[in-house]
Amino acid sequence: MTNGETPNNPFETIAANEAEQIAALGELTVKLQDMRYTAKGTDVLRGVHPKSHGCVRAFFDIRHDIAEDLRVGLFAQPGRHYEAWIRFSNAAVRVGPDLKDGENDSRGMAIKVLDVEGEVLLEDHGRQSQDFLMINTPAFAFANVEDYLRLNRILLENDDQATMFFAPLQANVPGITPEQKARIFNSFKVVQEIKAKPVANPMEVRYFSGAPFLFGPERAMKFAAIPWGGEKAPQTLPDPASDDYLREALLARMRRKEDVCFDFAVQVRGPGPDLGIEDATSVWDEAAVPFRNVATVTIPAPQNAVDAPRRRAICERLVFTPWHSLAAHQPLGSINRLRKAVYLASKKHRGGGKGRRKKRPR
Numbered sequence: 583m584t585n586g587e588t589p590n591n592p593f594e595t596i597a598a599n600e601a602e603q604i605a606a607l608g609e610l611t612v613k614l615q616d617m618r619y620t621a622k623g624t625d626v627l628r629g630v631h632p633k634s635h636g637c638v639r640a641f642f643d644i645r646h647d648i649a650e651d652l653r654v655g656l657f658a659q660p661g662r663h664y665e666a667w668i669r670f671s672n673a674a675v676r677v678g679p680d681l682k683d684g685e686n687d688s689r690g691m692a693i694k695v696l697d698v699e700g701e702v703l704l705e706d707h708g709r710q711s712q713d714f715l716m717i718n719t720p721a722f723a724f725a726n727v728e729d730y731l732r733l734n735r736i737l738l739e740n741d742d743q744a745t746m747f748f749a750p751l752q753a754n755v756p757g758i759t760p761e762q763k764a765r766i767f768n769s770f771k772v773v774q775e776i777k778a779k780p781v782a783n784p785m786e787v788r789y790f791s792g793a794p795f796l797f798g799p800e801r802a803m804k805f806a807a808i809p810w811g812g813e814k815a816p817q818t819l820p821d822p823a824s825d826d827y828l829r830e831a832l833l834a835r836m837r838r839k840e841d842v843c844f845d846f847a848v849q850v851r852g853p854g855p856d857l858g859i860e861d862a863t864s865v866w867d868e869a870a871v872p873f874r875n876v877a878t879v880t881i882p883a884p885q886n887a888v889d890a891p892r893r894r895a896i897c898e899r900l901v902f903t904p905w906h907s908l909a910a911h912q913p914l915g916s917i918n919r920l921r922k923a924v925y926l927a928s929k930k931h932r933g934g935g936k937g938r939r940k941k942r943p944r
């Protein structure tokens with residue numbers, strides 16, 4: 583399925599040269615980790631999202647009133663209760679201040695729903711989990727494997743500076759087609775959206791899958807986590823904001839004796855011409871395809887252990903990938919196919935999951 587062959591679903595179109603590009607990106611991921619960490623003699627961290635604001639234990643409950651047509655895969659059984667881990671992070675490829683030069687970064691929320699039943703695509707150290715990886719904008723900043731490869735080559739050659747990726751918007755760059763240029767412009771717009779999006783507390787904003795996933799054999803979904811009461815607005819940042827103000831906000835919230843809750847919601851569509859499956863910068867219009875609630879995410883509070891050394895160590899060991907998934911929710915599209923190899927490469931190189939105990943969250 584991932585090697586330029588015929589897809590196993592009615593949604594994907596796989597470019598002929600994709601397998602080579604994905605292999606090149608697997609190698610680049612490791613080279614970039616070496617540039618950032620091995621060369622400096624420090625511990626190797628995640629290829630992306632290395633900075634964690636905190637890992638919290640949580641519950642993932644399928645709604646009792648879930649609509650009949652949404653009872654699919656993980657959501658098949660109304661009222662089903664799961665334990666989960668959630669990691670909140672910054673997307674930036676290096677650990678640094680939450681506001682770098684005063685600019686906002688893309689923020690991540692990754693949910694690992696534990697011990698799911700059914701056919702899975704990839705096991706997590708002998709266990710079955712359904713991982714939902716999200717960012718705080720509806721679009722991912724890069725459309726497909728081709729663009730991500732160009733970006734990663736630029737990062738490696740320019741000590742992690744991505745500016746050259748956008749150079750074709752200012753001047754003619756040999757080898758860039760009009761289609762590529764249009765995609766680069768879309769990436770530029772998403773990056774501007776990210777920079778314009780302040781987050782005061784990682785537990786008070788919406789998160790989105792960006793990319794699409796299967797919802798049973800004949801439908802596709804995008805998913806989101808929506809804090810109860812909606813995204814708190816405005817997101818007023820502390821002034822001055824410390825380098826780790828998001829961790830501080832998360833810890834302060836976890837000291838309060840009031841659970842944090844999110845609705846977990848899905849947009850679901852059948853096959854069609856305008857789904858943008860192969861373009862992760864595309865967004866499904868919420869007015870046309872509304873998000874429908876399927877589950878509730880509860881983060882019990884207080885959770886004073888969040889900042890304890892043991893919890894921090896567990897947090898570093900956790901391994902999330904969209905391919906820790908039920909077959910019913912198979913990741914779709916170019917960017918998602920790429921993620922299979924790259925997350926594994928990143929995990930392997932950083933030793934993720936080592937020593938992970940078969941215990942439930944505490």
Ligand code: HEM
Pocket residue numbers: 607611627628629630631669670671690691692715716717722730790791792793862900901902917920921924925928929932934
């Ligand atoms: C819709 C697109 C994407 C979303 C929503 C997304 C989201 C995330 C999130 C939230 C994490 C943090 C997981 C954690 O807490 O451990 C993460 C990690 C990571 N992402 Fe992505 N990501 C996307 C696309 C990509 C792409 C295209 C690549 C590169 C091919 C990539 C590479 C990685 C890597 C290497 C990690 C660290 C994996 C590890 O070492 O455990 N991501 N991503």
